[in-house]
Amino acid sequence: MDLLEFQGKQFFATYGIPVSDGEACTDVDTAVAVADRVGYPVVVKAQVHTGGRGKAGGVKLAENAEECREHATNILGLDIKGHIVQTIWVENASDIAEEYYASFTLDRSAKQYLGMLSAEGGVEIETVAEENPDAIAKIHVDPAVGLSEEACRAWVDAANLNPQATEGAVDILMKLYTAYVEGDADLVEINPLILKPTGEVHALDAKVSLDANATFRHEDYAQYDATQPRDEREQAAHEKGLQYVGLDGSVGVIANGAGLAMSTLDVVNQVGGSPANFLDIGGGANADVMAGALEVINNDPNVKSIFINIFGGITRGEEVANGIIEAMQRVSIDSPIVIRLDGTNADEGRAILEPNLNDKLMMEPTMLEAARKAVELAS
Numbered sequence: 311m312d313l314l315e316f317q318g319k320q321f322f323a324t325y326g327i328p329v330s331d332g333e334a335c336t337d338v339d340t341a342v343a344v345a346d347r348v349g350y351p352v353v354v355k356a357q358v359h360t361g362g363r364g365k366a367g368g369v370k371l372a373e374n375a376e377e378c379r380e381h382a383t384n385i386l387g388l389d390i391k392g393h394i395v396q397t398i399w400v401e402n403a404s405d406i407a408e409e410y411y412a413s414f415t416l417d418r419s420a421k422q423y424l425g426m427l428s429a430e431g432g433v434e435i436e437t438v439a440e441e442n443p444d445a446i447a448k449i450h451v452d453p454a455v456g457l458s459e460e461a462c463r464a465w466v467d468a469a470n471l472n473p474q475a476t477e478g479a480v481d482i483l484m485k486l487y488t489a490y491v492e493g494d495a496d497l498v499e500i501n502p503l504i505l506k507p508t509g510e511v512h513a514l515d516a517k518v519s520l521d522a523n524a525t526f527r528h529e530d531y532a533q534y535d536a537t538q539p540r541d542e543r544e545q546a547a548h549e550k551g552l553q554y555v556g557l558d559g560s561v562g563v564i565a566n567g568a569g570l571a572m573s574t575l576d577v578v579n580q581v582g583g584s585p586a587n588f589l590d591i592g593g594g595a596n597a598d599v600m601a602g603a604l605e606v607i608n609n610d611p612n613v614k615s616i617f618i619n620i621f622g623g624i625t626r627g628e629e630v631a632n633g634i635i636e637a638m639q640r641v642s643i644d645s646p647i648v649i650r651l652d653g654t655n656a657d658e659g660r661a662i663l664e665p666n667l668n669d670k671l672m673m674e675p676t677m678l679e680a681a682r683k684a685v686e687l688a689s
């Protein structure tokens with residue numbers, strides 16, 4: 311779950327990380343009222359689920375109410391990389407002496423957390439990594455051991471920040487680490503982390519991604535789920551309780567089990583096609599679930615063929631076959647369907663499907679042959 315900047319700042323604030331006083335709003339008058347309260351100058355910032363807002367005109371400094379009104383008017387409704395701005399965040403502006411970069415994320419190959427800190431902040435970290443990789447100080451943290459203040463201090467020293475920033479940076483990074491771990495985050499990033507002329511260190515931006523699987527541990531995370539950007543297909547699938555991820559190909563995929571669903575995408579690619587989606591209907595394959603899955607896929611205008619790949623385990627072949635036939639009677643499907651049915655009682659299942667086969671409903675004996683057929687039909 312990706313948080314908007316203001317949600318990220320509220321998340322940071324609960325862990326004691328210093329952020330600027332501000333408020334989110336959705337109209338110009340409220341923006342001016344917030345600015346009057348927090349005090350000028352203010353920064354008016356677009357709240358969208360994408361970076362590089364500054365460059366796109368989505369971050370503006372206002373010295374007075376008139377400028378605040380002007381910027382709020384321009385930023386609300388602005389299109390930033392396809393994201394229309396509906397919410398803005400107005401905060402008291404900070405004086406900046408230096409801009410740094412700080413983050414924690416997971417390094418899967420090292421099986422450890424990875425902290426990155428750079429004296430070159432305010433620009434995209436990918437650019438720094440490419441042009442001046444030595445400017446990024448990295449620290450690997452063993453989750454079982456945690457981050458000691460001593461290790462954190464050595465990391466800050468290695469980043470060559472202004473010595474004035476050392477204490478403030480150590481303090482914020484220790485808190486950022488706690489937020490990352492206790493908050494069940496996948497990513498916490500502050501860019502820029504600033505040193506003020508007065509010597510304080512402060513988070514001026516917030517990029518936070520939380521692990522959606524951990525929401526059961528955090529009651530308040532429901533509010534973040536509500537503002538998640540989802541494409542229409544994903545929204546529809548989500549409402550039906552389906553495990554669906556939209557992709558941009560033309561072969562609609564339905565499989566039972568996440569592993570088989572991923573393999574199915576691989577096989578479709580392997581034979582020269584491209585999947586329109588990942589969809590795992592789980593262990594069962596009854597008519598309700600199958601009808602829901604077919605409906606979601608059928609509503610995707612890019613889909614030209616549908617590949618149903620089921621391996622019966624606890625769910626028996628005849629249940630799957632009956633589920634598919636019943637589902638097809640409920641939903642009218644535009645694209646041809648290719649079925650591969652294997653596993654427990656596959657023969658019984660195939661026998662049920664056999665009399666229903668036609669040029670809109672086909673069956674192939676193996677996963678590879680079914681993938682070939684589906685791809686051929688899609689092209």
Ligand code: GDP
Nearest residue numbers: 353361362363364365369403404432501502515
């Ligand atoms: P991003 O472009 O989406 O990453 O948005 P940021 O929140 O990082 O803002 C972009 C840039 O705007 C920062 O790197 C700063 O240079 C500038 N900026 C943001 N807030 C302030 C502020 O309070 N004071 C000043 N002087 N500059 C700011």
Ligand code: MN
Nearest residue numbers: 432501502515
């Ligand atoms: Mn930023």
